[in-house]
Amino acid sequence: MTAKIDRLLIGDNPFNGVSHRSRERGRSRATMLSEKEIVKIIETALDNGAQGWVFSVTPKMLSVLKHMREDGWNRELHLYPIVPDVLSLVNESAELGMVGLLSQFLDGLSVQGKLRFMVKGGLAALSLSPMELIKMYLDTEIARIYATMPRGAETRAIFLHEVVTDTLVGLQASNILNGYCTHLQSKFGVVPGMVTRNFPRFVGFIEFSKVPLDSMMVMTPFNKVGFQMNPTRESCESSLSRLAKANVIAMSVLASGYLSLEEATKYLKQLPIKLSCVVGVSSEANAKNTFSYINSTLYKE
């Protein structure tokens, strides 16, 4: 399967109250935007050259999708969800511990009748392989997305959150990577995607795991100041120049608002490969300005 990738995407960080530049800024934004306002911002982005939406599968973003559906959305929109909702998982694991977290998930599945056996105490789960569990988790997440998707929307790829991707990279867990890719492609016909903040190491890991890079999508930071680029900006750039065919989506292109649109696009233009990019915006005016500028500067020949 070859990945069909869009050029320009709108992100969701400002909608979730995330600003990598300033937590204070993120906090003040989060409470500001309603589902209705978020939909308006997405529409404006689409009007100005964006083709898809990258979002974490958080309750808030699912409720944005639901709002679209109930409001009669009927427009082409390519979805690029990121799973899992890591912040919730981290908070839950702090409270429940790993076994508690696993048991809670398995209990949920057995209630839904998806597991043939009871897993109370987790002992029966010993016969389960981690990959089976991950598949069940993905199925549940994808079902949640599909259940709320409005008309006109299509899921182009499903991304693994950077914390999961980079954990797999660090642990060199190739079997999980392979299982994840195969499952998404064979069961859902969806392109597997991965977010990473360690691009050179990630590329090495993919090569080691023998997954063809052109069958997947990668989302990773690329910006002039090297913000979130590891180990260095230069090494990320040189990894990029080694790849002939890769579907790379640049993120943090504005370094969380640190760079101007002009600086950001100038940098992306001189990279050895033309990358897609994802940008988050927090108002309609900002969406219009940002997406029309990037689209005309980078993607309209």
Add this chain to the structure above:
Amino acid sequence: MKIGIVGLGKMGILHASILNALDGCSVAAICEKERLVLEFAKKIIPHVAFYSDVVSMVNEEKLDAVFVTTPISTHLPILREIVDSASIPVFMEKPLAVNYEDASMMARLSKEKRLITMVGYQKRFAPSFSRAKSILDSGQIGKPLVFRGHSFVSNVFKEGRGWRFKKGEGGALLDLGSHLIDLLTFYFGVPDWVSGFDIQIASKQVEDFAHATFGFESGLRGYVDVSWSVEGYRLPDTKIEVIGSEGRIEVSDDRLFVSDNQTKKDSDGKEFTAPDLYKGVSFLLGDPEYCTEDEFFVNSIKNGKDAHPDFPQASIVNKVIEGIHKSSLEKKVVWLDDSKDR
């Protein structure tokens, strides 16, 4: 360098992944008591040796260091098991222990065995907080006179489950506030006295909010608020503001602001945001400071040097937290050095 990990919760997985990615380092063995987690981990990372008890792991593997990332109440017994089998460097996740008695015992053990030790107060290594340390040490804002700080997160709004909510093992001070208190001792040394109060909001056994005032021998005074039950903090937020004789500094997880006689000439002061402060790390997982602290510990071992905060330094955090609890209970100022109590 061969590393062993004890406890495969979220912090164990984080350190394992980072350490395994560092040049010249590999996670050779993992010890996990929960069978379910152990069985899963074996299938995910088959190239690592797995154990269900610490003693066998330390005896059978020739490890260069052990990382302990288990619930706090197990830290002391696990340290005993390790040092009974081998004198190897030990990294403990924060806080060092549930109370000062255990913490000082661990500090003593580490000194007796001459271990290189470190406790996971990673905020010391965060780009903003470590830069603030250099600025304070350089004397750029003069002599520190007064500080205020906070550590907030919106996590606990109903009675929680697990050891973080058990009396004597958890609470907002140990879980969240310990980072802030470690930063204060990193910046200013050990306080002479503390006074404060702690109260329960959502929890029944542990505090959800604490306020504390600190006095230092130098004359420096300051206060902090700590709570995991305040609205509006989806991510934890730690902030310290210091007013010195020659200027002012404000530091949080992603921002640094300095105003001194020099910077005031141009504007109010100089601001550094996350992109200004960011430097690439060998392997980013979570925040960059996790990689920086792990690398620092590994390099300390390679060079045979002390790491920080080591067990004796980190035990002070436990002492301060106990002081705050005591002050709250007895409604009085608590001197941390008993000989100074008057």
